[in-house]
Amino acid sequence: QGSTPALGFTKPDFCSLDSKIIDDGCDLTFDSINQINSLIRPYLIDLIEQDYFKYFKIDLSKNCPFWDNENDKKCASQNCVVDIIEDINEISNLPFYLKNELITNLSKLDSKNNLNQEDQFLDKLIGEDCQKKKYDSYLFSKDYCDTNEESSLNSVYVNLQDNPERFSGYGGPQSNQIWTSIYLENCFTKEVSSENEHLANNLNFMSRIDDQCLEKRVFYRIISGLHASIATHLSNEYYNPLAQNWEPNLQLFMQRVGYFPDRLSNIYFNYALIVKSILKLSKFSDHLNICNSKVIQDKINKIADLLTNNSSIDIFHEQLLFLEDSYESIYLKQEFKSKFRNITEIMDCVGCERCKMWGKIQTLGYGTALKLLFELPSLNDIDNNNYNIDDYDIDEIIGNLKRNELVALINTFDRISKSVQSINNFRIIYELEHQQQIQNTNSSLSDQFETHLVSNDSLSVNIEEAKNEIHNDINQDINQDIKDEMKDEIKDENLAETDVGIQPKIDKLDQKIPKDKPQPESNELREEIRKSNRDFSKNQFKELYETGKNRKYQSIKNKNTIHKEFKESLNEVLLEFSAAFRFILKSYVDFPSTMWKLTIWKMRELWNTFIGREEFYDSEAYKAELFDLNV
Numbered sequence: 001q002g003s004t005p006a007l008g009f010t011k012p013d014f015c016s017l018d019s020k021i022i023d024d025g026c027d028l029t030f031d032s033i034n035q036i037n038s039l040i041r042p043y044l045i046d047l048i049e050q051d052y053f054k055y056f057k058i059d060l061s062k063n064c065p066f067w068d069n070e071n072d073k074k075c076a077s078q079n080c081v082v083d084i085i086e087d088i089n090e091i092s093n094l095p096f097y098l099k100n101e102l103i104t105n106l107s108k109l110d111s112k113n114n115l116n117q118e119d120q121f122l123d124k125l126i127g128e129d130c131q132k133k134k135y136d137s138y139l140f141s142k143d144y145c146d147t148n149e150e151s152s153l154n155s156v157y158v159n160l161q162d163n164p165e166r167f168s169g170y171g172g173p174q175s176n177q178i179w180t181s182i183y184l185e186n187c188f189t190k191e192v193s194s195e196n197e198h199l200a201n202n203l204n205f206m207s208r209i210d211d212q213c214l215e216k217r218v219f220y221r222i223i224s225g226l227h228a229s230i231a232t233h234l235s236n237e238y239y240n241p242l243a244q245n246w247e248p249n250l251q252l253f254m255q256r257v258g259y260f261p262d263r264l265s266n267i268y269f270n271y272a273l274i275v276k277s278i279l280k281l282s283k284f285s286d287h288l289n290i291c292n293s294k295v296i297q298d299k300i301n302k303i304a305d306l307l308t309n310n311s312s313i314d315i316f317h318e319q320l321l322f323l324e325d326s327y328e329s330i331y332l333k334q335e336f337k338s339k340f341r342n343i344t345e346i347m348d349c350v351g352c353e354r355c356k357m358w359g360k361i362q363t364l365g366y367g368t369a370l371k372l373l374f375e376l377p378s379l380n381d382i383d384n385n386n387y388n389i390d391d392y393d394i395d396e397i398i399g400n401l402k403r404n405e406l407v408a409l410i411n412t413f414d415r416i417s418k419s420v421q422s423i424n425n426f427r428i429i430y431e432l433e434h435q436q437q438i439q440n441t442n443s444s445l446s447d448q449f450e451t452h453l454v455s456n457d458s459l460s461v462n463i464e465e466a467k468n469e470i471h472n473d474i475n476q477d478i479n480q481d482i483k484d485e486m487k488d489e490i491k492d493e494n495l496a497e498t499d500v501g502i503q504p505k506i507d508k509l510d511q512k513i514p515k516d517k518p519q520p521e522s523n524e525l526r527e528e529i530r531k532s533n534r535d536f537s538k539n540q541f542k543e544l545y546e547t548g549k550n551r552k553y554q555s556i557k558n559k560n561t562i563h564k565e566f567k568e569s570l571n572e573v574l575l576e577f578s579a580a581f582r583f584i585l586k587s588y589v590d591f592p593s594t595m596w597k598l599t600i601w602k603m604r605e606l607w608n609t610f611i612g613r614e615e616f617y618d619s620e621a622y623k624a625e626l627f628d629l630n631v
């Protein structure tokens with residue numbers, strides 16, 4: 001599995017998605033999202049490399065709340081291990097302002113409270129003033145996931161940059177069970193919100209209506225997009241044991257994502273959803289508690305500005321969901337929330353720690369995005385100041401955002417942005433391999449034909465076979481023509497009345513007709529074939545051979561005519577000869593009687609002379625009668 005094996009290159013949809021609309025609330029095309037992504041990507045990388053977004057607090061020891069996985073084999077691969085920060089003193093490369101704060105904070109540590117040293121350190125990243133709000137907010141109810149993990153005593157700090165999300169080898173029935181339970185959460189009591197569909201249709205925002213309500217489709221796309229994004233990362237950073245390197249594996253990507261347009265589309269859908277949530281967040285950035293870090297605030301604002309100027313409000317229409325002001329709609333939203341919360345908790349059942357960590361970060365990231373999308377007024381209303389401030393507790397939603405939520409949101413944005421970037425890279429690799437494969441096929445065909453004509457190399461077996469096949473066809477045609485002609489002739493000559501009688505003659509004739517070995521081509525013909533070698537095809541080859549066929553046919557036909565003429569002359573000679581022979585034979589047969597007649601004639605002449613009747617003799621008359629040959 002190390003290197004990328006040859007692919008069956010059928011053109012996949014991911015090469016032609018550019019101008020398509022992502023749908024289900026996202027009115028942008030794939031291409032516009034690609035463009036936005038290339039613009040903001042460098043700033044996003046810079047942001048996640050900041051200490052504030054580098055460290056994440058996580059409880060990796062939580063039990064699976066849904067089934068007993070105690071006896072499940074845990075992934076023992078080195079790639080499943082998470083390097084946790086055992087000692088905060090390990091972190092020596094902190095920026096100056098954070099180091100200062102840490103020292104100040106540590107000096108107050110003993111007298112202040114019983115929070116452990118690590119908590120003190122990370123809390124300092126947020127800022128002392130912000131801590132009260134953070135702990136007060138545990139009870140707020142607008143969350144789409146469990147946000148309390150930060151306060152767990154079992155939680156540890158991890159440096160996300162040291163634990164990249166990539167191929168871990170985790171798989172089989174265990175991971176399958178996790179994904180199955182995640183997708184099973186996509187069952188809602190209220191299946192169709194017809195009122196919502198109707199409104200959405202009128203707004204002309206949706207091009208696809210099926211038997212599911214929009215909320216359910218959105219829920220499914222988020223999960224599937226997350227699943228596809230994970231698959232993209234593990235294909236993009238796949239361990240090649242032969243090269244001992246982490247590298248993109250095109251075949252794996254195609255099998256997991258590339259050949260599934262819906263999965264690709266769901267990645268872009270998630271991108272749109274996260275971008276819209278960040279756009280909303282930026283509108284309330286003054287409520288954000290990123291204390292003591294103007295640098296971080298500025299960096300977030302920079303990305304938000306780029307997104308505002310280069311994407312559109314159409315990137316995601318969250319206002320289309322939970323539209324009705326009814327009990328049903330409120331219930332659907334609660335269900336949506338609790339099901340999403342279940343998904344975040346299923347992450348505790350994952351048997352590979354590294355996968356679990358990134359699974360938890362990303363589900364928390366999406367949970368945070370959903371909170372921003374559905375618990376805040378729409379962007380339009382915010383921009384036009386068209387909302388009742390009492391309906392939305394901005395301070396509670398934005399001000400109480402925990403550091404972990406913000407870190408998860410920004411890192412999830414990075415994950416989905418990296419997926420979009422990788423898809424485009426895979427597309428380039430795919431096109432290159434495709435081109436390479438076409439070139440290889442062309443040059444191998446051309447080489448084979450050239451070699452065959454010039455040197456009869458063994459590589460040309462296929463062409464040789466094709467050539468022989470054509471010669472056989474031609475010979476068969478010629479033989480059949482000649483057979484038919486001869487058959488007619490034999491019948492005409494009445495030498496035999498039936499086909500049975502004719503057959504042995506035809507068989508004999510068959511043996512005389514040249515069968516397989518083709519006549520060598522003339523120099524011109526050979527040259528002609530060589531010129532056309534690049535576009536060699538059996539049909540063209542056949543065409544070129546038509547000339548040969550005609551010439552050969554003609555030559556055999558000529559031979560046949562000479563043969564016939566010779567036979568005719570021979571017959572004539574034989575006839576003459578037989579007449580002569582019969583003449584000679586008849587002479588011999590007639591000889592005694594002729595001699596007898598001569599003797600009688602002579603004796604009568606003597607007798608007549610003896611008796612004195614000389615006038616009786618007419619020698620001319622007898623001559624004519626005796627010597628006129630009657631054959």
Ligand SMILES: Cc1cc2nc3c(=O)[nH]c(=O)nc-3n(C[C@H](O)[C@H](O)[C@H](O)COP(=O)(O)OP(=O)(O)OC[C@H]3O[C@@H](n4cnc5c(N)ncnc54)[C@H](O)[C@@H]3O)c2cc1C
Nearest residue numbers: 166167168169170171172175178224227228234263355359
């Ligand atoms: C939370 C989590 C995080 C993980 N993180 C990593 C990681 O970082 N590195 C790593 O190497 N492995 C990770 N894994 C494992 C990885 O996701 C796969 O489960 C594993 O590689 C086995 O893949 P598979 O081919 O059996 O299909 P799976 O990916 O397990 O998929 C199971 C089935 O779901 C369907 N399916 C697949 N993709 C989609 C989609 N996008 N939308 C809808 N349906 C789909 C298909 O029918 C497929 O057969 C993680 C697993 C989980 C549950």
